[in-house]
Amino acid sequence: MTVTIYHNPxxxxxxxxxxxxxxxxxxxxxIEYLK
Incomplete structure (x- = not known):
């Protein structure tokens, strides 16, 4: 299973x-979605 997180540091x-x-x-x- 692949775990994906849309991350904001x-x-x-x-x-x-x-x-x-x-x-x-x-x-x-x-995935740093704010970049």
């Missing part, structure tokens, strides 16, 4: 969610 919730995904052992596809 300035958002604490987005950073926390990315950290939780990585702690679960998955390496998500990160």
């Amino acid at each position: 300035d958002c604490g919730t987005s950073r926390n969610t990315l950290a939780m995904i990585r702690q679960s052992g998955e390496e998500p596809q990160v």
Whole structure:
């Protein structure tokens, strides 16, 4: 399964969610949608 996160590095919730995904052992596809 591929995990994709639309990530905003300035958002604490987005950073926390990315950290939780990585702690679960998955390496998500990160799309920084504000760039």
